[in-house]
Amino acid sequence: MAQLAAPAPPRPSRAAPVDDPFAALNPQQRAAVMHGDEPLLVLAGAGSGKTLTLAARVARLVLDGADPNRLLLLTFSRRAAQEMARRAGRMLHRALGLRATQPPPQLPWAGTFHAIGARLLREYAGRIGLAEDFTILDRGDAEDLMALVRQAQGWAAARTRFPLKATCLAIYSRTLNRQLPLAQVLQEDFPWCAAWHDELKAMFRAYAAEKQAQHLLDYDDLLLGWHQMLADDGLAMQLGDRFGPVLVDEYQDTNRLQAAILRRLKPDGRGLTVVGDDAQSIYAFRAAEVCNILGFGQQFGDAARTVLLERNYRSTQPILDASNAVIALAEQRHAKTLWTDRRGGSRPRLVTVADELDQARWVADSVLEQREQGLALTQQAVLFRTGHHSAALELELARRDIPFVKFGGLKFLEAAHVKDLLAVLRWAQNPRGALAGYRVALLVPGIGPAAARRLIDAMAAAPDPAAALRAWVPPPAAASDWAALVGLLDVLQSDASPWPAELEAVRAWYQPHLQRLHADDAAVRSLDLEQLQRLAAAQGSRERFLTELTLDPPEATSDEAGPPHPDEDYLTLSTIHAAKGQEWNAVTILNVIDGCLPADLATGSAAAVAEERRLLYVAMTRAKQQLQLMVPLRFHVGQQHRLGDRHLYGGMSRFVTPEVAALFDRVAPAAPAADRHDPPLPPRAAQPLQLGALWD
C-alpha cells in the first residue's frame, strides 16, 4: 500500500551521516547506485541483488536531496512496489540516522504503471474531460462489455465462428499496447481471426464508445489516458515538474505504450533509471517488447550508461551452470554470465518418470523427504507452465494432507457470485455503469435480457439516472423482488450508509439469490463473500475498495483448503509467471517436455520459442540450493485438441540439449536423448510506430 499514504517527508538532515549505508554493495552495484543524472540501464541478472541496488539508489538520491514525494518508482507488480518501498524506506531510515520510533520515509509514488496511471487520471480527470466518477473494469468486466457489443453487432450465424469475447478483448488490448495497426496485430498474433478485421474494428469502436458513455476505463485506458495526458504540452510540463527522478523496475517487461509514456516523461533520459534482465522477459503475450531494453542504449545515444550485474547471490554454482547453459543458446540478448563465489552444492537433477501420476507421486515424496531433512515447506516450490499442469499434483497433495498454496491463474474475482456482489457496489458507485446495472438487474427473478436492456436504456437516456431507476416499472412478475433491490440501492446511495458496513446490507440482499442460483454450493460461495468483506474492511471507502480490488486482486487461490494461516507451513505451487522475482531453497519444475515447455501453442514463431526458453530460465534461477526438472515420458493432452483427442506427447524439452543435460544428475530409467534444436531466428523487421486514432 506504499502508494496510498502520502505523509510529509522528513527533511534529509545531512548532519548525521551514520556509517556508509552502501558498504555492503559490490563494485558494480555501487556504480549503479552512485551514477549521476544521465540515463542509466542496469542489466541485473537473476539473483544479482537487483532490488537491493534499486532501493539503495533511491536512498542515495534522497540523501543527495531528492524529494521522496517527487520520486516516481514504477514496478511490474504491486508486490514488487511494496517490497521496493519497504527496503528503500528501511535503508533511508538507517542512513538518515532516524530513531527507532520515527517512521521510515514513505515513497508515495511507488507503484505499477497501471496504478500510477489510475491515480493521475483520477486527479486530473476534471481537466482532461474525463468523468471524475469513472470506475475501472477488470478483465472479466471488460470481457462482459465486449460481449454486449459483440452481441449487438449480430454476427452470430456466419461462415466461421466469430472470435470469443476473451479473444476479442485480447486483440483489442494487444493492438493498443503494441501501438500498431489492427491488421498487423491480427496477422502476426491472431492469424485465425484475420478474416474478421472490419467487423472487429467496428466492434472496437463501439466498445470504446460504450466505455466513454458509461464512465468506464479498462486496464489499457489507464496507460492510454496517461499517455494522452502527456501529449498536452501544458499538462506534460506540469507532470514533468511534479516528478524528479524516475526509476523503472522489470524494464524488460514494459511494452511500447509504457515506453512511450517514459519517453514523454523524460525526453532526453536525464533522471531516468531502468532496471531489468532481457533474459527474463516473459510477458510478450501482454505486448512486452524486449526491444525496449535491448535498444535502451541506442535510444539515448552516448549519454546512456549501462551497468551489468552478473554476480549472483542466490544459487549454487551447479544450478547457475545449468541455467547459463539453457540461456546461452538464445540469440538476441545482452551477453551475461552469472557467477557466484559460493562453492559446492549438488548438481541439479533431471528426473524421468512414466507419466503425470508418477510425477505427482514422485514430487510429493520428494517434498516430504526434503522436509524430513529439515527444509520447511515454505522453502520449497513447484513451478509449471500453465495453471492446470498442477492438477494431478494438487490431488496427490490433498490426498496426503500436504498443505499448499497455489499462485497464478486466479479465480476469485472471476467467480460469478463475487462478480455479482461487486456489480451492486459498482452500480451504486456509478449509476451510469450500465454493465454493472445490467448484471444486477438480471439477478432479479422475472427480469431477463429484454427487461434489463429497457432499464439500462431508460437510465442512459435520463438526465438523472437514479431517478429513472426509481421510476422504472419492472415486469409484474418481478415487482416485489425489484422493490427490494431499489430499497438496497437507496441505502447505498444515501450519504448515511457507512463503509464497510454497507457491504453487509448488500450481502443480506444477495443471500436469497445466492441460494436460488447456486443451491448446491451456496455455502462454499458464501465463504468467498466473507473473504470479500474482510478485504473491504481494509479500505477506507467504497471507491477505494473497488479501485484497489481491480488493480490488486488477491494473489493466491486457496482451493478447498481454505486460506492458510500465515504462520502455517505450506508448499508453494505457482505458474512460472507468478514466480517471478521470488526464490526458494528447493525448486521443482513440472513437465519439462516439448508441448508443455515450450507449450505447443507457442512454437509457431521463433520469437515465441525464445520466450519459452526464457521461461525455463526464469524457473531454474528461482532455486537457491536444490533444483529438479521433471520429465514425464507420457503426457496426457486433454480433449481440447484438434483431431485425435487424447494424444500422448513425449520427449524431453528441446531446451535440454545433450550438452545441457550433461550438467544434471540423471534420475530414473533411461530417458530418450533430445537431439532437436531451435530453428535459427529470422532477422527482425523494423516496426514503424503508429500513433493516432486507431479505429478510424
Next chain:
DNA sequence: AAAGCTCCTATTTTT
C-alpha cells in the same frame, strides 16, 4: 419475454 434445456467448441501466461 423469461428460463431452462441441449449441443458444440475452444489457443497459456496477467496488470
Next chain:
DNA sequence: TAGGAGCTTT
C-alpha cells in the same frame, strides 16, 4: 469447464 447459440416450455 464455460461460453455461446439455438431450441422448447412456461
